[in-house]
Amino acid sequence: MKFSRRIEIAASFVLFAGLLSGPAAAQGGKSGVERLYILNCGEGVAGDISRWSPGVNVGKSMDFVDSCYLIKHSQGWMLWDTGVADAIAAMPDGQRPPDPRMTHWRRPKTLASQLDALGVKPSDIKFVAVSHTHPDHIGNVTMFPQSMLLVQKLEYEWPSPVGPRFKPEQPVTKLEGDHDVFGDGSVMLIATPGHTPGHQSLLVKLPRTGAVLLSGDAVHFKENWENRRVPEGNDSKDRTTASMQRLADVMAKEKAQLWINHDKAQRDGQRMSPEFYD
Numbered sequence: 001m002k003f004s005r006r007i008e009i010a011a012s013f014v015l016f017a018g019l020l021s022g023p024a025a026a027q028g029g030k031s032g033v034e035r036l037y038i039l040n041c042g043e044g045v046a047g048d049i050s051r052w053s054p055g056v057n058v059g060k061s062m063d064f065v066d067s068c069y070l071i072k073h074s075q076g077w078m079l080w081d082t083g084v085a086d087a088i089a090a091m092p093d094g095q096r097p098p099d100p101r102m103t104h105w106r107r108p109k110t111l112a113s114q115l116d117a118l119g120v121k122p123s124d125i126k127f128v129a130v131s132h133t134h135p136d137h138i139g140n141v142t143m144f145p146q147s148m149l150l151v152q153k154l155e156y157e158w159p160s161p162v163g164p165r166f167k168p169e170q171p172v173t174k175l176e177g178d179h180d181v182f183g184d185g186s187v188m189l190i191a192t193p194g195h196t197p198g199h200q201s202l203l204v205k206l207p208r209t210g211a212v213l214l215s216g217d218a219v220h221f222k223e224n225w226e227n228r229r230v231p232e233g234n235d236s237k238d239r240t241t242a243s244m245q246r247l248a249d250v251m252a253k254e255k256a257q258l259w260i261n262h263d264k265a266q267r268d269g270q271r272m273s274p275e276f277y278d
């Protein structure tokens with residue numbers, strides 16, 4: 001924590017200087033987003049990568065990761081995706097998929113323990129937003145019964161083959177398209193349907209790091225992004241392709257980096273919580 005504290009102090013000087021001369025000052029606005037933590041929400045092995053890239057790399061397996069992102073904003077905490085269920089951490093051999101071509105997940109650390117290490121209680125989380133309702137993204141939503149769930153209406157109402165996903169008593173805002181989470185433009189949900197009917201991605205404009213676009217499962221790994229490959233199980237190939245183009249347009253406009261949720265090679269090069277991006 002000492003190390004993080006030092007980063008924080010250094011960052012606040014940079015932020016102060018940034019306020020005087022940076023883009024926020026130039027536009028006369030002040031962004032309320034302060035920092036972003038990447039949490040380890042799973043590690044796994046995809047049995048057959050061609051499931052995500054039909055006809056390509058048939059029979060080859062690939063290591064996947066599963067990421068959650070915790071955002072500190074002056075108006076409160078927000079969690080983006082909740083990963084595979086914390087219960088998987090107690091399974092010695094992880095969770096084997098029903099179909100061996102899919103992903104065998106393990107959980108080296110629980111989400112609960114990573115929040116605890118930061119001194120954040122589940123009840124401190126104002127918003128829980130999920131990219132979509134696959135189990136490796138909503139595994140821990142029930143840990144946050146007091147948080148406002150931000151999900152696309154289409155996704156909430158989608159009759160998923162994997163059973164009920166949200167408790168009826170969970171507070172929820174059902175979105176229809178893009179949404180400015182804190183009303184200051186610093187954290188924007190971007191509708192990117194295709195993987196599932198109401199899939200969404202998240203744009204976070206950090207004060208020092210700049211704009212970061214969190215993919216959800218609009219794409220699963222870099223090679224598929226570069227080749228615009230669409231996984232076989234997606235809801236709509238056309239909408240997936242259109243959403244990838246939408247992400248590319250947002251990246252160009254906002255000069256944003258794309259952080260791909262399941263891309264292990266990318267995450268291996270990133271700072272994990274308790275370190276953070278500001």
Ligand SMILES: [Zn+2]
Nearest residue numbers: 132134195217
């Ligand atoms: Zn998915």
